[in-house]
Amino acid sequence: MSALSDVSTHAMASARWRISEVAFWVLALACAFLFPSRYLIMTDIVRLGLFALSLDLILGYAGIVSLGHAAFFGVGAYSAGLLALHGIINEPVIALVAAGLVAAVLGFLTSFLVIRGVDLTRLMVTLGIALLLEALAERFSDITGGTDGLQGIEMQPILGLFTFDMFGKTGFFYSLIVLFTLFLLARRVVHSPFGLSLRAIKNNPLRAAAIGVPVNRRLIAIYTLAAFYAGIAGALFTQTTALASLDVFAFERSADLMLVLVIGGTGYLYGGLIGAVVFKMLQELFQSITPQYWLFWIGLVLVVIVMVGRARIHRWVLFVPNLIIRQFAGRKAAVAVPESDVS
Amino acid sequence: MASILTNLFDGVAYGMLLFVLACGLAVTLGLMNFVNLAHGAFAMAGGYICAVLVNQSGWPFFAALPLAFVGSAVIGIALERTLYRHLYSRSHLDQVLFSIGLVFMSVAAVDYIMGSSRVFIKLPAALEGQIDLFGVGIGRYRLMIVVICGLLTLALQLILAKTRFGSRLRAAVDDPRAAIGLGINVPQVFAFTFAFGCGLAGLGGALSAEILGLDPYFPLKFMIYFLIVVTVGGSSSITGPFFASLLLGIADVAGKYYVPKLGPFVIYTVMIVILLWRPNGLFGRTAAR
Numbered sequence: 001m002s003a004l005s006d007v008s009t010h011a012m013a014s015a016r017w018r019i020s021e022v023a024f025w026v027l028a029l030a031c032a033f034l035f036p037s038r039y040l041i042m043t044d045i046v047r048l049g050l051f052a053l054s055l056d057l058i059l060g061y062a063g064i065v066s067l068g069h070a071a072f073f074g075v076g077a078y079s080a081g082l083l084a085l086h087g088i089i090n091e092p093v094i095a096l097v098a099a100g101l102v103a104a105v106l107g108f109l110t111s112f113l114v115i116r117g118v119d120l121t122r123l124m125v126t127l128g129i130a131l132l133l134e135a136l137a138e139r140f141s142d143i144t145g146g147t148d149g150l151q152g153i154e155m156q157p158i159l160g161l162f163t164f165d166m167f168g169k170t171g172f173f174y175s176l177i178v179l180f181t182l183f184l185l186a187r188r189v190v191h192s193p194f195g196l197s198l199r200a201i202k203n204n205p206l207r208a209a210a211i212g213v214p215v216n217r218r219l220i221a222i223y224t225l226a227a228f229y230a231g232i233a234g235a236l237f238t239q240t241t242a243l244a245s246l247d248v249f250a251f252e253r254s255a256d257l258m259l260v261l262v263i264g265g266t267g268y269l270y271g272g273l274i275g276a277v278v279f280k281m282l283q284e285l286f287q288s289i290t291p292q293y294w295l296f297w298i299g300l301v302l303v304v305i306v307m308v309g310r311a312r313i314h315r316w317v318l319f320v321p322n323l324i325i326r327q328f329a330g331r332k333a334a335v336a337v338p339e340s341d342v343s
Numbered sequence: 344m345a346s347i348l349t350n351l352f353d354g355v356a357y358g359m360l361l362f363v364l365a366c367g368l369a370v371t372l373g374l375m376n377f378v379n380l381a382h383g384a385f386a387m388a389g390g391y392i393c394a395v396l397v398n399q400s401g402w403p404f405f406a407a408l409p410l411a412f413v414g415s416a417v418i419g420i421a422l423e424r425t426l427y428r429h430l431y432s433r434s435h436l437d438q439v440l441f442s443i444g445l446v447f448m449s450v451a452a453v454d455y456i457m458g459s460s461r462v463f464i465k466l467p468a469a470l471e472g473q474i475d476l477f478g479v480g481i482g483r484y485r486l487m488i489v490v491i492c493g494l495l496t497l498a499l500q501l502i503l504a505k506t507r508f509g510s511r512l513r514a515a516v517d518d519p520r521a522a523i524g525l526g527i528n529v530p531q532v533f534a535f536t537f538a539f540g541c542g543l544a545g546l547g548g549a550l551s552a553e554i555l556g557l558d559p560y561f562p563l564k565f566m567i568y569f570l571i572v573v574t575v576g577g578s579s580s581i582t583g584p585f586f587a588s589l590l591l592g593i594a595d596v597a598g599k600y601y602v603p604k605l606g607p608f609v610i611y612t613v614m615i616v617i618l619l620w621r622p623n624g625l626f627g628r629t630a631a632r
Contacts, residue, residue, distance in 0.1 A: 123378065123570075127570075131607065139605065255443045296448050299451065302443060303445060305440070
């Protein structure tokens with residue numbers, strides 16, 4: 001029984017809040033007051049961070065490589081848009097959850113397709129589902145508005161109290177609160193025994209099955225949860241920008257998302273959030289240098305990251321913050337280098 | 344009846360084109376187990392090389408086609424030697440990220456150099472129009488594609504089955520370690536095969552400019568088609584991808600002609616169903632490694 005208690009003390013120790021984590025969230029909140037003129041881009045970052053968090057759940061923790069995560073983002077975006085447009089659910093928070101649930105249902109249904117097969121089949125199936133949904137959205141343009149997208153969405157005040165203003169202040173705080181809430185949930189999930197079993201599956205599915213982990217059921221559960229997160233991210237997109245168009249399903253969105261997560265690192269939840277900040281800043285930078293051809297630089301970043309090696313880059317990036325944190329909080333508090341991927 | 348046959352012929356031509364475009368990928372992805380999403384970029388390179396030679400330098404079309412092959416093959420081997428070979432043993436995630444990065448770079452670079460609009464290659468007059476064969480209208484250009492691609496397929500099959508290089512490649516794919524032990528220079532075989540596949544893609548790109556359309560977004564638009572050919576066709580031989588390409592070509596042309604509203608819906612559904620039914624492809628075998 002000592003092994004069991006060892007595992008639980010270890011799990012509890014790693015689940016404890018670290019100073020660096022608290023600092024991260026304080027910093028995030030501080031940004032809201034430091035840059036009041038930049039709410040729109042910060043909302044964009046928060047949304048992207050949430051979306052990347054969703055991919056991290058399946059890629060970083062369960063090891064499922066997905067090229068079509070935009071499918072759930074798009075479903076969430078269109079659900080939220082349609083709910084608001086037809087006045088079915090006027091209250092944004094309830095609509096947000098409803099849109100997330102729609103995406104979760106889709107995630108649950110498609111998870112059975114995804115858990116079959118190896119990496120390559122998964123890539124193809126996830127990509128295929130996203131393309132399929134894009135084709136569907138284009139086909140039923142009387143519902144989705146086709147290439148023009150949903151138009152004339154008007155958002156009601158949040159909880160009946162806070163109206164969306166044109167500077168995006170409400171939208172930003174709304175998104176940040178949603179992100180934080182969902183982050184807490186994700187943090188709880190990945191540090192739970194369930195989350196530990198996911199890591200076991202990622203490292204070696206056969207061995208995980210041999211020690212009694214129901215591999216398929218766990219994968220279905222986390223895939224559904226990730227779909228829920230992605231749906232919420234999509235719904236936030238619609239609610240804060242008041243539009244939803246076909247490009248929510250685009251392949252580029254899924255590919256960008258991978259880049260975001262890879263910049264930040266997989267498997268420690270903050271990767272997506274940090275990656276979102278860095279990605280948006282890079283995008284702004286490249287767009288200011290070469291407005292039309294920033295895609296080239298994004299591609300170059302991807303190639304360089306892979307060639308240098310993801311783990312090595314993260315060690316370099318985390319070197320300075322860790323040095324500072326160690327000064328204040330001793331050796332143990334350092335931010336861990338994310339686990340390397342086994343595939 | 345005649346229109347059905349014409350459509351069928353168009354589908355076959357389209358499928359054969361897809362085969363030439365994708366069979367290089369069948370080797371890298373199917374045999375070498377490298378997820379190369381950037382395969383379309385080599386096809387695009389071939390297409391643009393051909394377009395520049397024909398439209399700007401005034402080369403005859405048939406002289407530019409081999410140059411498209413050579414140009415793409417050279418680009419392919421340069422990238423293989425400098426970048427790709429470091430990634431053979433890396434995780435699929437790394438390979439996906441790397442090749443997406445390459446696609447993005449190629450899209451933006453071509454957009455910068457050549458402009459974003461669709462490029463047309465001036466065809467010789469002999470290839471334009473249709474000929475009437477027993478009441479069935481057959482496009483001359485498509486007929487040429489069927490002939491060229493059919494010959495290429497035969498040549499490939501012969502090279503793989505009969506030549507010394509073919510047996511080395513099959514050995515290297517079946518069991519790289521044993522092949523190295525037998526004195527086969529596996530990296531060299533792979534590099535050569537990679538370059539050859541890129542060259543074929545380039546040739547396919549040059550041929551497809553007329554049918555599929557050539558613009559900077561070519562690699563992204565047709566990525567899924569190439570992947571379908573390889574994953575559905577499996578990798579045990581080149582006949583698998585060949586039949587998968589024909590199937591895909593005919594289904595796509597027929598789908599666009601008879602149920603235009605469903606669009607690409609049919610193809611993706613069929614792909615997902617086939618992958619669920621046979622995860623290793625229709626003609627597949629279990630992966631060697």
